[in-house]
Structure formats: C-alpha cells, structure tokens
Amino acid sequence: MEITRRGFLTLTGAVGSGITLSSLGINLIPTKAYAEELNKMNRIKIAKQTTTICCYCSCGCGLICSVDKQTGKIFNIEGDAEHPINEGALCAKGSGFFQMTEANEHRLRKVLYRAPGGTKWEEKDWEWALPRMARLIKDTRDKNFIKTNAKGEVVNRCEAIGHYGSSNVDNEECWLITVMSRTLGLVYIDHQARVCHSPSVGALAESFGRGSMTNHYVDMKNADVILIMGSNMAENHPMGFRWVTKAKERGAKVIHVDPRYTRTSACSDYHVPLRSGTDIAFLGGMINYIIENKKYFNEWVLNYTHASFIAGKDYYFKDGLFSGYDAQKRKYNKDTWVFDKDGRGIPQRDMTLQHPRCVFRLMKEHYSRYTLDKVSSITGVSKENLLKVYEIYSSTGVPDKAGTECYALGWTQHTVGVENIRAMTIVQMLLGNVGIAGGGINAMRGEPNVQGSTDQAILYHILPGYMKQPSASLDTLEKYLTKYTPVSKDPQSANYYQNYPKFFISLLKSFFDDKATKENEFGYNWLPKIDDGKHYSTMHMFDKMYEGKIKGFFCIGADNAVSSPNTGKVRKGLEKLDWLIGENIFDNETYQFWRAPGVDPKKIKTEVFLLPASASMEKEGSISNSGRMVQWKQKACDGPDQCIPVGEITIKIMRAVKELYAKEGGVHAEPILNIYWDYLDRNDCYDALKVAKQMNGRFLKDTVIEDKSKGTKTEFKKGQCVPGFGNLQADGSTCSGNWVHCGSFTADGFNNMAKRGKDDPTGLGLYPNWSWVWPVNRRILYNRASCDVNGKPWDPKRNILEWKGDKWVGDVPDGPWPPMADKEKGKYPFIMQRDGLGAFFGPGMADGPFPEHYEPLEGPLAKNPMSGQLINPAIEIFSSDLDKVARASEEFPYVCTTYSCTEHWCSGALTRWQSWLLEAQPEQYIEIADVLAKEKGIKNGQRVKVSSVRGTVTAVAMVTQRLKPFTIEGKTVHQVGMPFNYGWLFPKNTKDDSANFLTPTVGDANTFCPEYKAFMVNVTKL
C-alpha cells in the first residue's frame, strides 16, 4: 500500500460523494465498531473541502477545512498537501487551527457594549451599534478637526481619533481600512507592521529599491550557507525552517547567532551567542573581514552597486557622528550626504575604487574600526566564534555559492533596527548574494498579512503601494508629484519610480472614482496632511493618548494593552478615551482595559464597542505572505451568530458616517461624501472580489494601449481589469487601489491569486503558477543581478533567469530590458533605485549613511566602546513622567529581551484562548542562566518578580544552561529573556501580565519600531 501525501481534495474527488458504510464492504463487522473507528475519516470523504491560508506567522502555509455539508460547520482542519510551501505540514499553531473556529466556546458571537462607568459587557446588535458608533465618530471628528496647522498650512486632519490594526485581516479589508481612515482625515494610523518589520521597509528600500523580502521561503533550500541572525526561525517561522532543513540535507551549513540557545540553535550547525543589541558590531566586523580579506565578489560589486560613486567633499564621519548633526534637534542635515555629479547630472564613478571618497573606500575606512578585539568586547562573542562565522559566511562571495540571511524581529526591534538590516545588505552586496537563488535577504515578517497590510499602507507615513503620505508643505498635487518622482539622467537606469504619477493618480481615482477630476487635482487636497518632520506612529499615538489628546480609538485585530511598549503608559492612555471600537474574534486585555488589575471601572467613562468578527477561514479574500505571495483564501463557512468580516464592518461603519454627513453636513465633508464605496453585494454583504479588483485596478474608459517596442495595440473596455501596472495612466483614465497589486487579475477578470499550478520548471522552487506574487509574479527580486552583464547566469546550477538572444527566460525578469552590457537598451538591475544600483551608502536614513554601533537606549554600559555617542543620536526621546530610563544601573543589571514561542503568537490574544496551545505553554516564564539563578538562589519552576524602572511583572523562572553570561568590556553581563505572550485576562486566575510593562517607549530612528529586544531588568524571588 502506498502512503502518499495525497491530499483530501483529490481524495474527495476520486471517491466522490455519497459513500455509505456498506459500500466500503464492512457489513460483516458490527456497525457500531466501525462507526466509531471510521467516523471522522468517513465524514471527511463526504465533506466539502475548502482551502485557506494560515493566519499566523507569514510563512503562508496552506490548510484544508473540511465542512460538514449538513451542518455547514467545520469539523477538521489540517495541512494542504498540495501547497508548495508546507506540503501538508503545520507547526503547533497551524495544527491547532480548528480551535479558532466557532467550536471554540470563547469566540465572540455578539456585538458587545460597555457603557461609561460600566463593570461588564452588555449584548447589543448591529442595528443598535452602527448608528451609535457613526455618531461618536462624526462628533469627535467635527469637534476636533484641524483645517490649518500652526504654520497656516492647510492640513485637513483629525488628530483626536487613532486607528490601530490590522495585519491579521485580508488585503481587501486592509485596503478598506486605509481608505476609510484617510477619508476621515485621520493621521494617527498605524498597526502591527510598525512594531514588526517597519525597519525592513526602510532598510531594504534604501539598499535595493523595494522594502520587502527579496527571495521566498522555498528558495532557502538553494543556499549553501544560511545565517540565521535576528531570528529564532525554527520557533517563530517553523515552516521556513523546513526549507533550511532541505538545504542542510544538500550539505548547507546553518549558523544561528542569538543571545539564547533555542530550538533553532538545536537544529543548526553552530550556535553563536551574542549580547542583544550588538548586531551592528558583529556585522561591522564581518564587513571588515570581507573587505580586508578580499572575499567580496569584485565584478558584482563594480557593476551592480554604487561602490564606485564618489561622495561629496563635505561628507565626513567622526567619533560616532556623521556630518551635519544638530544635537539640539537630534537630527541630521543631510546636505553633505551627496554624490559628485558630472556635467550630465549623472553621479561620477571611479571604477578602480581608489578615489579616497569613493563609496567603497569610505566603507572600508568606516568598518576598519570594527576589529576583532573591539567586536568581541562589545558583543561578548569570542574571537574564535567571530572568525568562524565570518569565514564560513564569506565563502559565499564567489559565483557558484549562495548565502542567504534570515532575520526577523531580533533585528528590527531595536533603536538601530534599520541599520542592523542595512549592515546585512552591505554584506550581501559585497558577496554578490542578491538576486540569486539561495541568496538575498529573507525578512521574515511576523504576521499572516503584515506584508499585505504594509502594502495597503495602514501606516501614517505611506499610502497604498508605498506612495508617500502628503505633508503639509506640499499644498498642490504638482508639488507633491515633483518631490516624489525621482529623476535620473543616466539612460541605463530604469528608475521605475519615474512612473510615480501614474500610480498615485490611479490611487486617488480608486478612492473617489469619477468625483476625482483633473480640475480638483483628483481629490489630492481632500486627503489629510501630516506636518513636515513630525511623526504619528504607535508610540506617538499612545504618547498623545496618555496626554488625553486622543478621544476615540479603533483597535482592530490587535491587543495594544499587551503588545505595545511600556504597557503602564499605554493602559493609562486608554483610560482617557471617550470611545473605543474593537473588532476581533476573541476578547482581550485592550478591550477590557476598564477592568484591568488596579483599575476602578466606575472611574472610566470610555464607551467600548467590541464587534464580533469573522475568522480568517470564514471569509474570502487574499493575504500576502512574507515572500510577497498574495494567496486567495476560500470561505469555509459563515462566522457564528452576529460575526461578519472586518471588511464588512468597515464598509458599514463608513456608510453610516457618510449617511450622517449627507443628512447633516459637517466639517470638511467632501472626502466622505465623495468616497467610492460600492463594495457590498446584493445581499448587503461583503464582496471581497469587488474590492480586490478595485485594488488591482480597472480601466475607467475604453482605452487603447500602444506598445511601441513590440509594435502592438491592445484594446481594453471600460471596467476591465488592468493586467499590469505598465498600463496605468496619469490622466485619470485608470484607477488602481494599489499599483503593486496590478496584474493580480487578468484583463478578463481571472483571479491569478487563486491559481494552484504545481509546475516548477527550474527545479529551484519558483512555482510560477502557484498563486500570484507581486510585483507582476516576479518570484525573486533583482533577479537580473543573478546574471553577469551579458545576461549569463553566474551559476548555471542556479539558473533562475537567462538572457537568450532577445529575451529573458526563467523567472519574470526584474525589468524586461536587456542586460546592461547593451549600452543602448540595457538597464542596471536595481530598477526601483533612482540610480539603478545597489546602495552601500544610504543617505535616506535618519541616523547615518553607514550603519554604526550604538548602545540600546537602556543598556549595561555607560560608554560606547566605538565612539563618544552612547545611544543612537537620531532617535526620538519621549519624556512623559512614565518614560523613565535606567542605563548602566546596578538596580537593573541584566540585559533582557522579549520574544514569542512557537506555541503562542504575539500578544497571545488568539492563542491563549486555545486549550491545545495553552496546555503546551501555560504561563509566562523568564529564562535565566543557571549560574545567575544559583547566585540569586532561584530554583527552576519558582515564581519570580521581573522589574525594570518602568514596571514589574511576575513569571516562572526557567533555569537553563541555554543562557550563558557574557564578558562585555571586561565585566560579566547576564542576559535574560521572556515571552510577551501573556496578559491578565485569560487564562482566568492567571498571576501574570504583559512583559511589556518592562519595555521602554523608544524606537528606531527611522521607523519607530520599538526597542523590545534590549533593555535592563532585575530578577528577584517573590
């Protein structure tokens, strides 16, 4: 008998429906016995099977829901054997998916309301809640609307309402949330991407042109060396580790650099512990090693990066500061961070790399300071271990070897988050590891659709498709477009963002349809504007909330009271709200902040609405995994009782608000009255496909597109989907809610996201016909860099793309233009960069063009061994009374980091309600080195107190050999760590509360990703 991975879909197909017990030939055996034995398998054979995608970490694993045709309820969920990423396998959370369905008694089923001063939830319904919420929204907005700012610039915004969430809802729902919040004029718009991978977007876009994971999970099997640093992959991206395992089976070496020895370390070839917060020192040493030992891939560096560009003569770096620093403002004036240009306006180059100010030399000089001794003393890593990692990793700097780096929040959640990642992009570009199979930077995002929610821009600083949020000084559409449309004089630079106006105007048309015209600048001034140089991220929002300046708050699919930093401050802020609208599948600490430990509900006047949402498998829609794969999910069944999808909630709330404005008028009503909002079906229910097609883009009138190079003319009818962003127009004849999604539908309306093709012609795991990847189904970004300047693959064994005579064959080429050896038509490989090349020197960064080691805001040292700047000179310092810091303090002597475990996810607001997962990891714990525990008389399993200068929590001590003390600058420094997955609400009678009572309100200098991974604590017996 063959035991295959044959999935349930084929099983049902082959067997058909209507199988009875007798036809299985078991009449002779007591029916009861077989009924008991075969019941579930039998039910599966006659069930309806639907596919869905896991709603946790962003690997994007496929699952099959088996639905009982009679009851309409799901009774089994397991892996989809056909899915190329997981092939039927699932980690603990995925395996437990069934406990997210209505079978879980804790699922929210009814609209809940908490009145001002109330002590419990009251059950209501949609008919009651929608008008009440619309009223509150309108009144708060009208009362607090700001037409012009202090400088007199027109800003048309409302700062009194904040919106948080969600990376856990579908792309179409994220897009609706973005459109709604913009048309309401909100600026405090943020979500989990902020605290997860916001630095990735900043860093990767600066180095390569796009802010996302360059390769994808299955591709990891093609690597020769895998560096896992800034990640605990086997625990938090388990399916990613499947592909690491496959690489190992092919002989790859896996190195895990992490403060703790974790389940990832157990399965790696080497574990190298380092003090959390010192990754730049470690990587700086690697850059130094690569350059000193000439391990870089010279041809790649010369041709595909701007190593040969010459920096302006006024640029310098001295004692921890780059040129142009203003200590008062904690900001850089970047006028000196420029390149010398020639007469044509093209950056000058020295291809010999000898010029003292060429980027390569500046980089070499900068990192020559990261000697082995220095790096060892800062990081606590032995020189032996440093050399081992540097040697093994830099061995991939040759054409036929591939090295990949996998990171996640271990790099992003620092005040130097962006620069951590930038440092690795420098390593990868030096080694020629970008654009190749088995290479790249694998930024493993932490939420099922955080890639999507970032693409749809539920973020204050961007609009869908990474368009920039308008700032107050840009008072006309023209000024805005001029500022953000890059210009390059180099004919070999594709500079694809020169098409920015087409993307932006199509975006505006998707918001306002025919109400947006050339005459009214397509509605540009209906949108809110943020003040130049000011920020409205999560930490800023809670800072304002704590000041009492934010009156209303949306918390969608999130749990800030557990997951945002400095929980004490966050919860005090929530207490000052007039109203809170929550949408989720389970209750959580944020929605019940009014009865948290130590809070007197009678004193809290906030009106709270908790709206029951459909879970991920109860609605149709797409979610984007970390590898940019936009996968369409089917709807298995309805959500229980009053549950509806978040998309439908968003549509109906906005519709109710719009009705009020139509009836009563109000402040700055135009965007609300003019919004294009036709996304329900005939039954007044959410229609995900309508939204998806709007995001893809449609032709708004009959259009003929001419392709001069091919000599073709294609006709499109009004209403047809735009089949690729090359067809978008700047004259208002196309709409596209997100230009990167353009092409997810064909012109005939076929949904590419739902494709299930299993062919893999290259054998390298590209699966070009499985689902759809943005942009335009290109699986590996920058893939023209996997070939030499003539278009021949550097490594024939890893041929993902090749120029054959007159076209590229393989993956969708990153730019259809010929290879750059063709001086007439060829283009450089980094087409989204203005200069077309990979960037070592990053003038776009707030904290410097080269990554530099600074200590965390709160660390064990009083002095930075690298320079006179202890902390990142460009980070924003919050200064409320709850923003205390204790550095180099004897009272808080241990370096602490926070993280997730496999069994729980983020705040635990989904997983703690699931008994299977909770059983496996029931309570908060703190991992302490055995030597430290001995010193303090702490026993394994004993309850302890963990405190920082900001707050205290309890946890169970997990005394372990997996943590060892570090020697930092000659003294012993202990590292401890704890998960942040626990909160007071559930399980009942828990003694624990959020680990974020300990963390500071501080974040990365560029993107404000909080520093959850390095701060100082003390641990004492209870």
Next chain:
Amino acid sequence: MKYMELAKLIDTTKCTACRGCQIACKQWNEMPGLKTKQLGSYQNPPDLQWNTWTLIRFQEYVNKQGKFSWLFRKDGCMHCTDAACMKVCPSGALHHTEFGTVGIKSHLCIGCKECMAACPFDIPRYNDKTDKVYKCDLCVTRLREGQQPACVKSCITGAITIGGKETMIKKAYARAKELGGDANVYGDKFVGGTHVLYVLNEKPEVYDELPKYPTVPFSIVLWKDVLKPFSLLAAGGVLAGSFLHYIIHGPKTPDEDTATKKGGGE
C-alpha cells in the same frame, strides 16, 4: 487493497520540537487540552496523559566532551510486535492491525489497566471519568485511506516519516551512519521489533524515560506465554480427560457409589 507492515521513523536529530505533531494528534483525535502549570520547562503536559497521546520531551544534556545539546524526543506508543499490552488485555481492545501496529478499540476497553502495568515504555494512560485507557493508534483509520498519520503529515522538517518496515529500518541505519558518533537506531532489536523507530544522536540511556533494554515483563511472559498456554493445556487436558472418562467409563451412576457392579463382566 494490499496491506504491508509499516514503521514510523522518528529522526530526533531533525526535530525542532515545534509541537506540531503533539497538537495535530489532538486535533485529529478530538482530544482536549487540559490545564497545566509552567514547571520550568517547555515540556508540557509534563507526561503523556489520556488526552495527550504523543509528547515532545525536552532535555538539556552535556556530553562527556562538555558539548551542550538540547535533546528532543517525541514520546508515544512504540507499536511493538511482542506487545505486552496486547498480551494482558482481557477484552481484545488492544490488537494488532493489518499494518503491524497496535490498535485500540475503545468500546471494548474495560479499564482494567493491566496494559499500563505491562507496557515496558509506560505509554497507556487511564481516564477515570470514562474508565478507559488511551494511547496512540498510529491513525489506523487514516492509514486505511492511504493518508499519513496526523503527526507524520504535520511534521515540518520531515523528522517523522512512515513507510514499509524494512525500508524504514534501512533508512534509519543510513541516517545513523551519516550522523556518526554515538548516533544509533532504536526499536528494531527488542520486543520483536517495534513499528516506531528512532534515530537517536546519543545512546538510549541518555534520554529521559527511554528504557535501554525494553522487554515484555518476565511475569507476563511467564503468565501468558508459559503458564497460560500450560494452563490452557491443563484446562484442555481436564476437559479432554473428563470427556475420555465419559466415553470410557460412562457417566457416574448411583450404583458405583455402593461399589456393586452390575451387568457385564470385565
């Protein structure tokens, strides 16, 4: 359908202890999650339970050379050929399936718990509310449909695989050879050969709760393999003897009691 003897191979060196299998088993078998406490380990529940048929054991270990490793072992029924539990089961609830695995028919279980005392690996667990014993059945209903057991399917790294017994034994030895050092195969050499095999990186005695030389307890061998057959033989002998006596001597009549002989001579 043709059935063959199967073996499930657990390569502990590939396990990431993600607990996908531990939970997939509960999902498939509709077992609940119960309240546990954090005792200072990722291992939870702390032991197999009536509702936890497979458990990942976590063990921090330092070898003689001072090298540290974190050992993970998926514990659960070994599906023995010489299955002690089957030998002692009075109701036939525990039985060999067509795959060589040890199945369990819950509706026949009378909760006598003899199997718990007998099992050399300490696997079956009792539920006092249902008065029944529970253990892994290697997802026999899935196997019959050509589907992999829930744990095998869920395994992310392919640490758990299933196939023909001989093939899996070969695969296990090849892997142990590839690993070198103390790596070894566990399961094929005792209790008649188990249908769950391990590739271990360290010697078996290093691992928590893993017996070095598991055997069917001698008392049970004595009872079931020696005394019982013997007693059956004896019982059969009694029956046969009684029958023979009946044939030869006829039924006992009242005259015999008075020791007077009637009728025919000798």
